[in-house]
Every structure is written in structure tokens, then in C-alpha cells.
Amino acid sequence: MARIIVMPKLGLTMKNGKIIKWHKKENEEVKNGDKLFSIETDKLTNDVIADEDGVLLKIIEDEGKTVDCLKPVAIIGKAGEDISNLLGNAKTESPQEEKSNEKIEKPVEATAKTDEKIKISPVAKKMALENKIDYTKIKGTGPNGRIVLEDIERELENRKKIRMTPTAKVVAEELGLDAGSIDKKERIDKEDVLRLSANKAYDNLVHPVEKRIPMSTMRKVISERMTQSAFTAPTVNYTISVDMTKLNDIKEEISNDYKITYTDLIVKITSVLLLDFPLLNSTLIEDEIITRNYVNMGVAVALEEGLLVPVVKNSHIKSLKQISLEIKDLTYRAKTNQLTTDELENGTFTITNIGKFGIESFTPIINQPQSAILGINAIIDKPIVKNGQIIVLPIMNLSLTADHRTVDGAVAAMFLQELKKALENPFAKLVR
Amino acid sequence: MKNLSMMEAIREAMTKKMREDPTVFIMGEDVGAFGGCFGVTAGMFDEFGAERVRDTPISEGVIIGCAVGAAATGTRPIAELMFIDFVTVGADQLVNQAAKMRYMVGGKIKLPMVVRLPLGAGTRAAAQHSQSLEAWLAHIPGLKVVYPSCPNDAYGLMLKAIEDDNPVVFLEHKILYGVRGEVDENAKPIEFGKADIKREGKDLTVAATGRMVHEALKTAEELSKDGIEIEVFDPRTLFPFDKETLFKSIEKTNKLLIVSEENKRGSFAGEISAMVAEECFDNLDAPIKRLCAVNSPVPFSPVLEDYYVPNAEDIVKAVTTMF
Numbered sequence: 084m085a086r087i088i089v090m091p092k093l094g095l096t097m098k099n100g101k102i103i104k105w106h107k108k109e110n111e112e113v114k115n116g117d118k119l120f121s122i123e124t125d126k127l128t129n130d131v132i133a134d135e136d137g138v139l140l141k142i143i144e145d146e147g148k149t150v151d152c153l154k155p156v157a158i159i160g161k162a163g164e165d166i167s168n169l170l171g172n173a174k175t176e177s178p179q180e181e182k183s184n185e186k187i188e189k190p191v192e193a194t195a196k197t198d199e200k201i202k203i204s205p206v207a208k209k210m211a212l213e214n215k216i217d218y219t220k221i222k223g224t225g226p227n228g229r230i231v232l233e234d235i236e237r238e239l240e241n242r243k244k245i246r247m248t249p250t251a252k253v254v255a256e257e258l259g260l261d262a263g264s265i266d267k268k269e270r271i272d273k274e275d276v277l278r279l280s281a282n283k284a285y286d287n288l289v290h291p292v293e294k295r296i297p298m299s300t301m302r303k304v305i306s307e308r309m310t311q312s313a314f315t316a317p318t319v320n321y322t323i324s325v326d327m328t329k330l331n332d333i334k335e336e337i338s339n340d341y342k343i344t345y346t347d348l349i350v351k352i353t354s355v356l357l358l359d360f361p362l363l364n365s366t367l368i369e370d371e372i373i374t375r376n377y378v379n380m381g382v383a384v385a386l387e388e389g390l391l392v393p394v395v396k397n398s399h400i401k402s403l404k405q406i407s408l409e410i411k412d413l414t415y416r417a418k419t420n421q422l423t424t425d426e427l428e429n430g431t432f433t434i435t436n437i438g439k440f441g442i443e444s445f446t447p448i449i450n451q452p453q454s455a456i457l458g459i460n461a462i463i464d465k466p467i468v469k470n471g472q473i474i475v476l477p478i479m480n481l482s483l484t485a486d487h488r489t490v491d492g493a494v495a496a497m498f499l500q501e502l503k504k505a506l507e508n509p510f511a512k513l514v515r
Numbered sequence: 516m517k518n519l520s521m522m523e524a525i526r527e528a529m530t531k532k533m534r535e536d537p538t539v540f541i542m543g544e545d546v547g548a549f550g551g552c553f554g555v556t557a558g559m560f561d562e563f564g565a566e567r568v569r570d571t572p573i574s575e576g577v578i579i580g581c582a583v584g585a586a587a588t589g590t591r592p593i594a595e596l597m598f599i600d601f602v603t604v605g606a607d608q609l610v611n612q613a614a615k616m617r618y619m620v621g622g623k624i625k626l627p628m629v630v631r632l633p634l635g636a637g638t639r640a641a642a643q644h645s646q647s648l649e650a651w652l653a654h655i656p657g658l659k660v661v662y663p664s665c666p667n668d669a670y671g672l673m674l675k676a677i678e679d680d681n682p683v684v685f686l687e688h689k690i691l692y693g694v695r696g697e698v699d700e701n702a703k704p705i706e707f708g709k710a711d712i713k714r715e716g717k718d719l720t721v722a723a724t725g726r727m728v729h730e731a732l733k734t735a736e737e738l739s740k741d742g743i744e745i746e747v748f749d750p751r752t753l754f755p756f757d758k759e760t761l762f763k764s765i766e767k768t769n770k771l772l773i774v775s776e777e778n779k780r781g782s783f784a785g786e787i788s789a790m791v792a793e794e795c796f797d798n799l800d801a802p803i804k805r806l807c808a809v810n811s812p813v814p815f816s817p818v819l820e821d822y823y824v825p826n827a828e829d830i831v832k833a834v835t836t837m838f
Contacts, residue, residue, distance in 0.1 A: 204800040206769050225801065226836060232769055232800040 085140060085160025085169055088119065092152040093129055094424025100124050101149045101300075102156065107139045113159060120156070123300050127391070127422055138162045141170065203230040210235045247271035301389040312451045316486040320446040323499045325506045327462050327477040333509060337403075345479075346382065346436045347407040349459060352505050352512040354378040354398040354406075357432055360498045362490050364431045366452045372489055381430030381450055382410055384417040391417045392450055394430040403513055434459065444480050454489045457502075458482035516699055522555050522692040524666035525631075527700060528673035529556075529593060533563055536591065539677055542569040543578055543595030543631075552597045553633060553692055575605030579630060583613045583682075586628035591677060598644045599634035599686070602652075613682040614657030625680040629673075635688040635726055635776055636824050642812035645820075647776045649724070650783040652684050653753040659707060660753040662686040664728035666696040668751055671705030678704060688725040708755030712764065716744035719770040719834055722761060722787055723747060726824075727774040733827040738834060745834065753783055761787070762795045769800035770837050774825055779807035806833045 090100050100122035107113055107120075113133045121130050141158040144150050158166050203211070203218055207230050211218040216238055218230055225231035245263050247255070250273045255262040258280050265275050298306065330348055337343045357364040361374035380398040384391050393413035398406055416422050433450045436459040447458040460480040467476045481502065485495040505512045519527065533539045540563075541556060547570040550557030560568045571578050575596055582592040596602060602609060609630065617626045636645040653660045661676055661683055663669035669687070676683040713728055714735050723731040731747045738745055746764050750756055765771055771791055775784040784805045791803055806825050814820050 204769075205796050206798050206800045209797045226838075229801075 085137075085158050085164045085166050087155040087169055088131075088157040088159055089153045090122070090144075090150040090156050091131060093122075093124065094428055096428060097124055097152055097424050099149050099151045100129075102144055102146055103128065105142060105146055106130075109139055109142050110162070111139050113137050113139050124424060125300065125304050127424065127427065128300075128420060129423070133159070135159070140164060140166050143170075201230070202228060204232065207232045207235045211238075214239060245271060247276075248273065251276045299388055301386075301391075305389050308451065309448050312448050315451060316449050317488060318446075318449060318484050319487050319490075319492060319495065321483040321485070321492075321495050321499055322444050323481050323483075323503050325479050325481060325503050326467070327479045327506070330506055330509050331462070331477055333513070341404065341407070343403070343407050344410075345438070345462070346434065346459065347403065347410055348509070348513070349436075349457075349506070350380050350382060350395065350398060350410065350434055351401075351403045351406050352509055353432070353434060353457060353502060354380050354395075354401075355512045355515050356498070356502055356505055358399055359501070360494065362494055363455045363485065363498050365454045365489050366431070367454065367486070367489050368452065375431055377431070379429050379431045381433035381453075382413065383433060383435035384414050386418060391422065391427065392430060392433055393417050393422055393426050394428065396429070433457070438462065438479065445482050447482060447484050449484055449486055455483060455485040455495070458484070516697050518695055519666045519670075519698045520693050520695050521663070521666045521669050521687070522553065524670040524696075524698050525555055525673055525687065526557070526559065527698070528670045529677070530559060530562070531700070532591075532674065532677045533559075533567060536677075538590040539593065540567040540569065540585075540590060541593045541595065542571050542581065544571055544573055544597055546570060546595050551595065553689065555595070555631075555687075555692070575601045576608055579605040579608035579613065582628045582630065583608055583616065583626065586613075586626045586682075587616065587624050591627045591629075593629045593631060593677065595631045597633065598640075599632040599648050600643050600646050602630075602632060602648065609652075609658070609682070609684075610655050614655045617681065618657060626682055627677075627680045629676045629679075629683045629685050631685045631687060633687045633689050633692075635690055636808070636813045636820055637690045637726070639815065639817055639820065640689075641815040645813035647725075647778075647808070649686060649753055650777060650781060650786070653783050653786070657682065659683045659755070660686065661707065661751070662688075662724045662753055663751060664688075664691065664713075664723075664725055664749050665694065667698045667702075668705060668711065668749075670698045670700070671702055672707075672751065675704035675707060679707070686725065690726050691729075694729070705751070707752045708757050709752075710748060710750045710757035710760040712746060712760070713749050714745070714747040716746035716768065718743045718768055719745045719772060719837060720761070720764045720768045721745050721747050721772045721774055721830065721834075722784075723749060723774040724753070724783075725776060727776055730825065730827045731774055731830060734830040734834065737827065737831055743834065743838070750787075756787075756790070758790055758794070761791070762798070765791060765795050766798050769798055771799070772804045772806060772830070772833055772837065774806045774830055774833075775808075776824055777807050778810050779805060780810050782807050801837045804833055804837060806830060 102120050103123045104121040106118040115133055115136050117133045119131045119133050121128055137159040138161060139157060140160050144156040150156055158169050160166060201219055202223060216235060221230050221234050221238060223230035224234055242263060247262055248270060251271050254273050254276045260276060260279055262271055262276060265271050265279055267275060334343055334345065334348060357378045364375055364378055366373045377397050378399040380395045381392040382395060384393060395406055395409050413426065430453060432453055433456045435447050435456060438459050438461040441461045443460050445458050447456045449456050460482060462477045462479040464475050465478040466473050481499060483495060483499055545552055546556045547560045547565060547568050556568060578594050582594040585592045613626060617624060634647050649660060649662060652658055659681060661672050663672050676685050714732055721731045728747060728749045735745045735747060746768055748761055748764050773784040773787050775782055777784060784807055788803045788805055806829060808823050814823055
């Protein structure tokens with residue numbers, strides 16, 4: 084029995100997906116477990132896998148189409164099966180398709196209108212294009228008003244007529260420069276020619292090249308969301324320095340057992356502490372502040388082409404080891420494009436660690452709709468005055484960005500103060 | 516250097532080759548003692564005798580068919596038909612035998628034969644003795660088609676035609692038989708596929724064959740007075756065709772007028788036009804124009820026949836529409 088394959092809903096907030104590649108052709112055999120097609124959402128790309136054997140009888144939505152979730156994209160069945168019935172259903176169920184057809188037709192109409200026939204001989208057209216002459220503005224003098232070679236040559240001649248001082252002319256000739264490329268309304272003088280010469284020499288030296296790279300979906304999403312965040316939240320940045328001596332010792336000690344990172348430790352401690360500071364773990368929606376009795380900790384992962392923030396759900400109750408393993412797993416799958424949209428959603432707070440690059444302080448941008456983001460910096464040995472003595476301690480700065488609409492300065496400051504204490508004396512929080 | 520008529524030039528070339536090579540011989544209707552329908556072979560019977568200047572029955576199939584057999588078995592026949600119009604009678608021998616034989620036996624034989632075909636209007640010879648059928652012949656793979664316009668070209672091309680190991684169709688315009696010109700009888704044979712620019716000019720290329728070359732040259736003098744310099748391109752051989760020289764000329768002038776005595780429909784002029792449109796399009800500054808005979812049988816009435824064939828006046832008119 085043939086059945087309709089739909090655009091899957093890969094996460095609670097996923098509304099539609101773009102088909103970026105069909106791995107099977109129409110009438111090609113499909114085995115359970117084969118890749119059917121790849122989709123791109125505003126968060127990630129994903130492969131849709133066949134869950135039964137059969138033949139791909141019909142591709143309803145082609146590559147490049149964006150399809151609403153649960154709308155038909157293909158029909159799978161036995162070879163030669165009659166699918167007209169299903170096709171009818173697919174049509175009525177998918178008003179999206181008609182809409183996109185309309186979209187395609189419109190620009191065609193528009194170009195047809197502007198594309199008025201201009202009579203121009205082949206050689207004249209070629210010469211016009213080579214010299215970047217807009218021949219649509221030239222009046223043809225050939226038979227039947229056709230634009231002919233002579234018309235283009237006259238246009239070129241007109242272009243060459245340039246006013247310049249005698250000295251400028253001599254200098255241009257000496258330097259072998261075409262003064263026609265100087266864009267100036269007044270008479271061209273010697274200085275203009277010399278400037279052109281200098282610029283040319285410089286251009287030859289540096290060979291400036293600019294490339295235009297279309298944004299990937301991920302870049303577009305990052306761009307949109309960062310812009311939205313920056314223009315939505317009035318933020319305040321806070322920095323505090325932390326003595327990492329004890330946390331360092333703990334890390335060393337645990338690492339004898341299993342590998343652990345500062346991020347793991349800070350995620351664990353911050354998650355626990357956030358329960359005491361619900362505003363930093365809140366979301367502002369219209370005129371309501373949503374607070375939680377749980378923490379879903381987003382951990383920023385840098386990728387070659389962008390960044391993703393997978394979420395450690397309920398990090399406030401997870402053990403350090405659980406958190407560590409989960410972050411390792413999420414990071415690996417983020418880098419290999421295997422995350423599901425659910426794993427990217429519903430974060431309540433974000434930690435981003437760029438300490439390994441030696442950064443000492445920065446001002447991260449909040450991952451909306453969260454209220455704050457904590458930046459972790461490099462741990463650097465610094466001379467500190469303690470009890471009248473200068474001693475060297477491993478110091479790390481924390482960079483907090485908080486949304487002033489929900490988090491006042493005092494609240495943020497208290498949070499950081501407590502976080503500093505918790506990191507400097509970590510046992511209480513770690514064993515929770 | 517000798518001043519010869521085109522007829523004499525053709526005769527000189529054949530004679531030279533027959534003196535050099537005993538396997539070369541001529542056959543055709545009345546080519547022997549009578550000296551040929553138009554007198555091209557006059558005197559050759561006396562020099563070479565009845566064996567090598569052979570009269571044939573009135574059968575074009577026999578003339579061309581015998582030439583095919585003779586060529587296949589080691590001689591170099593030159594077959595003369597009285598008029599190109601009669602090639603239709605010998606068409607099977609020419610098109611299905613001569614043109615195909617070397618190909619079909621995988622090159623195991625050579626087929627060195629020349630078929631001389633007087634053609635063209637202007638002799639008041641009416642519809643069945645005046646046609647220009649070169650497009651038919653150039654259409655057939657396996658035939659080379661030569662069409663000289665002056666004594667020197669006729670001489671050099673005839674030498675080459677006799678030397679060629681493939682069937683060569685040699686077109687002789689009847690009106691041009693009497694046209695005189697300097698001939699270098701010691702010159703090398705003219706290679707096939709090498710066109711000749713008969714006159715240089717910068718404003719427009721006229722591609723013309725046979726008698727039309729002369730009309731074009733007359734036109735050129737006329738137009739030169741008005742400041743239009745036309746270039747006259749004579750392909751000399753229709754196949755192989757010298758595209759390179761034609762394209763080079765059009766690169767310079769950007770305009771092409773093709774003048775031909777053929778009926779316009781399905782003419783070789785159309786083939787030239789297509790080649791240029793396909794491969795030299797970007798160099799055109801005006802639509803290609805063809806000036807040909809009207810699409811009718813050649814009229815017998817002298818007034819109508821003169822109207823039928825393009826002349827210098829027609830060419831001037833055609834050229835002026837292209838500027």
C-alpha cells in the first residue's frame with residue numbers, strides 16, 4: 084500500500100523545513116534505513132531516513148522547496164502502484180505548493196515587460212557589452228533604426244573626448260595612462276593624472292580581490308538572532324575575577340578518574356546557583372517574567388562555519404559526571420551535524436567559554452529569550468595582594484551580560500559575587 | 516606569362532597534364548575531331564589522337580560511368596558533359612557510384628577523375644541548358660566542387676583537379692570561356708580550399724562565384740566612387756570551402772552580401788550564409804543578404820534572361836540597403 088511521506092517535525096518549534104537534497108530519484112528502490120532526503124531548518128540540517136522498503140513513486144516537493152511540517156513531500160509504495168488517489172490528496176492537503184507556484188510566475192512576467200526588443204547588430208552588441216556601454220540608450224542609425232557598429236564606435240569616441248590641461252596630456256602620454264578613466268567634471272590637470280598613476284601602481288602591487296559568499300542558513304540565523312538580541316535587550320556587562328586555585332586542584336584530581344573540563348565544572352556550579360537567582364534564569368514575554376525551578380544550560384560550541392548552543396536539560400540536578408558526558412556528547416554531535424532541534428531548544432541560561440584563546444574579558448550577547456549569558460575567560464597566573472603579601476594565584480575573569488529589563492545591577496552583582504564564592508569554594512555546590 | 520582566355524587556360528592545363536602523364540585522357544560528346552561543344556578541346560585530338568580524346572555516345576550515364584570504371588582501374592579520366600543540366604541523366608553514376616566508391620571499399624581504390632560541367636545562364640540557351648546546379652553537387656559527400664572565375668584560377672585548379680585522387684566536379688561558366696587574363700603557365704597547381712580575395716575593401720564583403728565575381732568587381736568600381744569599398748571574396752572551390760578567409764574578411768567589414776547565379780531557394784549561397792550565421796555571428800553588423808537568380812526556370816526570352824541573372828546594377832542596389 085503506497086503511503087505519503089511528510090516533512091517531519093523535528094522539534095516542538097519547527098514549523099517548516101527546506102528540502103536541500105533528494106538522495107533517491109523517482110522510481111528508485113528504497114530500503115529501510117536508506118537516506119531519503121536532507122532538510123535544512125532554521126537551526127540545523129538533518130537527514131530523513133526511510134522506515135520501510137519500497138519504491139519512491141513520486142517526489143512531490145523538489146529540492147529547494149520549503150515545506151510546512153507534516154505536509155506531503157513524496158509517495159513511497161510498490162513499483163507500478165496506482166497513486167493517483169494519493170496524489171489528489173497530496174494536492175488538496177498542500178496549499179503551500181500553489182502559493183510557491185505563484186511566486187515563480189511573477190518575476191517572469193516582470194522581466195517580460197522590461198525586456199523590450201532593441202534592434203542591434205551582433206557585432207555592435209558585442210562591442211557595447213565589451214565596453215560596458217548601455218546600448219538601450221543609443222539611437223540606432225542603421226537600416227530600420229538598427230544600432231550598428233558605427234553607433235557604438237561614435238559612443239566610444241564621445242567617451243574619449245576628455246578635457247585636460249596640456250601638461251596633464253603630456254604627463255598622461257609619458258606614463259602611458261588612459262586619462263579617460265578619470266571621473267571628473269572639471270578639466271583634468273596634472274595632479275589627477277599623477278594620482279591615477281599612483282593608484283594604478285598601488286593596485287598592481289596589492290591585487291585587491293573581494294569575494295561574495297552567500298550566507299549559509301546557520302549564518303543567517305546567527306545574524307538574525309544576534310541582531311534581534313542586540314536591539315531588544317538593554318544590557319549591562321559585569322566582570323569579576325575568581326581565584327581558581329581550588330577548582331584547579333579538583334579538576335586535576337578528578338581528571339585522574341575521568342577527563343573533565345573547567346566548562347563542565349562551571350556549568351555544574353552555575354546551574355545550582357541559578358536556582359537562587361531566578362531572574363538570571365528567566366524569560367521576559369510581553370509584560371510577564373517567566374521564572375523556573377529548573378535550569379537548562381546552553382553551552383556554546385564553535386563550529387567551522389558558525390556556532391551552535393546545545394542545551395543540557397535540567398543541569399541543576401545532574402551530577403558533574405553526567406553533565407561532563409552530556410556536554411562531550413552534545414559537542415561531538417554539534418560538530419558532526421547530528422543534533423536534533425530539541426537538543427537546541429528551551430535553554431534558560433548560556434555559558435560560553437573562549438578562555439582557551441587567552442581572552443581575559445569580553446561582552447557576550449544574550450541568547451534570546453534568555454536574560455543573561457556568562458562568558459568564561461582564560462586562567463592566568465597573576466600577582467595578588469593577600470594579607471599584605473604579594474602572591475601568585477591562577478585568576479580567571481567571569482564576563483556576565485544581563486538584560487536590565489529583568490536583571491538589575493545589584494541582582495547581577497550579587498549573583499556574580501556568589502558565583503565567585505562558589506567557584507573559589509566549590510565543594511558545597513559540586514556535591515549537590 | 517601568357518594572355519589566355521579561360522577556355523584556352525583550361526585546354527592548356529589539360530594538355531600539360533596529358534603530355535606529362537599518359538594515363539590522363541578526355542572523353543565526352545564531340546570532344547574529338549569536332550573540338551568540343553564550346554571548343555574547349557580544340558586541337559587536342561590532333562595532338563593526342565582518338566584513344567586519348569575520345570568521342571562518346573550521347574549518354575551522360577555512359578560518360579560518367581566509364582570515367583568511374585577507368586579511374587578505379589588506374590587511369591585519370593577527364594569527362595566532359597555539354598551542359599551541367601545533363602548531369603541529372605548521369606546522376607546515379609556521379610552521386611551513387613563516383614562519390615561513394617572510394618569510401619565504400621575502405622579506401623582500397625583511388626578514384627582520380629574530373630567531370631567538367633559547363634554551366635550558367637546568359638547564352639540564350641533556355642531552361643534546360645542554362646542552370647547553376649552547384650548546390651546539388653556540393654551537397655554530396657565524396658565530391659569536390661571547383662568553380663573558377665578567371666583564366667589563371669581555371670589553369671591552376673584544373674592542374675590540381677587532374678592530380679587529385681578523388682572525383683572532382685569542375686564547373687565552367689560558359690559566359691566566362693571568352694574572358695581573357697594573364698596565366699602563369701609555370702605556376703604550381705592551386706590548392707583546393709584556398710579562396711582568393713579578388714579585390715580588397717573595408718566596408719562590405721561580397722562573396723561571389725563564377726560570372727558573379729566579375730559583376731561584383733564592376734560594382735566595386737561603381738561604389739568606390741561613392742566612397743564604399745567592397746571586398747570581393749571568391750571561394751574558388753565550394754567544397755572544400757575556405758571559411759577562414761571569409762570569416763577574416765567579415766571580421767574586417769562586418770557585412771556580407773552573397774551573390775550567386777543559382778535559384779535562391781536551396782542555393783549554396785544559403786550554405787555560406789548559414790556558415791557565417793553559425794560561426795561568425797558576433798562579427799556581423801547587418802543581416803546577411805543573398806542576391807541570387809529568381810526562383811524560376813531560366814527564361815528563353817533575352818529580356819527576361821537578363822532580368823533573371825543578377826548584374827552589377829542589382830548588386831549596387833543590394834549593397835546600398837545594407838548601410
